[in-house]
Structure formats: structure tokens, C-alpha cells
Amino acid sequence: MALNVPVGCTRLRASTPARVRPTVAASANESPPRADAVDWVAATSSFFEKESRPIMLYDGVCNLCNGGVRFVRNNDRNRRIRFEALQSDAGKKLLRRSGRAPDDISSVVLVEKERSYIKSEAVLKIMEYIDLPFPQLAFFLQFVPLFIRDFAYDNVANNRYSLFGQSESCEI
Numbered sequence: 001m002a003l004n005v006p007v008g009c010t011r012l013r014a015s016t017p018a019r020v021r022p023t024v025a026a027s028a029n030e031s032p033p034r035a036d037a038v039d040w041v042a043a044t045s046s047f048f049e050k051e052s053r054p055i056m057l058y059d060g061v062c063n064l065c066n067g068g069v070r071f072v073r074n075n076d077r078n079r080r081i082r083f084e085a086l087q088s089d090a091g092k093k094l095l096r097r098s099g100r101a102p103d104d105i106s107s108v109v110l111v112e113k114e115r116s117y118i119k120s121e122a123v124l125k126i127m128e129y130i131d132l133p134f135p136q137l138a139f140f141l142q143f144v145p146l147f148i149r150d151f152a153y154d155n156v157a158n159n160r161y162s163l164f165g166q167s168e169s170c171e172i
Contacts, residue, residue: 040097047094048113053082056126057094057109060085064156064164065108075130081110106157119157120149 047055056072058065069083084091086109092102098109098116110122117125127138141149156163 038096040093044093044097047090047111051082052113053080054110054112054125054129055082055084055094056122057084057086057091057111059105059108059160060087060091061166061168062160062164063167064160066167067164068108072126072130075134077131080129081126107153120146120153123153124149 056069058069060066072081073083084094086092086095086105094111094116095102095104095109098111098118100107100109100118107118108122108126110117110125124138124141127134127141129135
């Protein structure tokens with residue numbers, strides 16, 4: 001198939017490029033799965049054997065985070081959520097289950113049996129579990145685009161120690 005394109009007073013003739021068959025080659029950056037790699041979902045499945053309630057992971061030395069945990073506890077009459085500090089051994093294992101580094105304390109994480117939520121998605125999911133009117137508020141906030149919600153979340157999270165301070169140890 002030829003394509004005639006007028007350019008000035010002359011015509012150029014361009015043909016379609018030849019079809020190239022894609023090849024699959026191993027990248028030098030890819031490494032095979034390690035034999036000693038840990039399946040963190042299986043390794044942490046015991047957290048959900050006896051109880052199916054989700055686990056809220058929070059920064060145990062952050063005053064804002066501790067206040068958030070107290071708020072959730074006070075507004076969760078049916079005790080639908082469990083709590084664990086990010087800095088604890090269990091918290092580190094659950095972070096790995098969620099695909100995050102074990103020393104990552106940059107975000108609240110809500111870990112359910114089948115899925116984990118971070119940042120603003122975790123906050124909205126937590127709001128769905130607690131008492132009225134928070135599930136309805138979460139419903140309306142889900143229409144705010146994720147990048148805007150996470151931008152606001154990141155700005156507060158990155159400045160939480162300077163705005164709200166730190167405690168010496170986990171209060172809960």
C-alpha cells in the first residue's frame with residue numbers, strides 16, 4: 001500500500017513499513033524467583049484464621065495516628081476493626097503481606113483477609129466500618145479523584161510529626 005503525500009510541487013511516495021515479528025527476550029534486569037522467597041499472604045494467614053476482622057496498621061509513635069486510632073475505637077461500637085502498630089513484628093509482617101517494605105511507616109494500612117488498602121483508600125475503607133455517619137461520608141468522598149485524595153493525605157502524612165508531634169512509645 002502506497003501513500004501519496006503532496007509536498008510543495010513534488011510528490012513523495014511513502015510505503016508502509018514492513019511487519020516486524022515481536023521477539024521475547026529475557027531482560028538483564030529480571031531475576032528468576034528466589035527459592036527462599038516468602039509467601040507473606042500464607043505467612044500471615046494465621047492473623048485471619050480465628051478472626052476475620054480487618055487490621056488497621058498505624059504509626060505507633062505519631063500523635064495524629066494515635067488520635068485516629070482512639071477516634072476509630074470510640075466510633076466502632078461493634079468492634080469491627082483490630083489495631084496493630086506498624087513498628088511491631090506483626091505490623092511488619094502485615095506490611096510485607098500488603099506489598100510494602102517492613103520499615104515503611106508513611107501510611108495507614110488496612111489489611112483485610114483478601115486485600116490491603118493504603119493512604120486515602122485505607123481511610124475511606126475504615127470509615128465504612130465505623131458507625132454512622134462515616135460510611136455515608138466515605139461514599140461521597142470516593143467521588144473525589146484518588147490523586148487528589150492521596151495528594152491531601154500525603155501532605156498531612158509528610159508533616160504529621162511537625163504538626164502533631166511524636167510520643168516516646170505506642171500508646172495503645
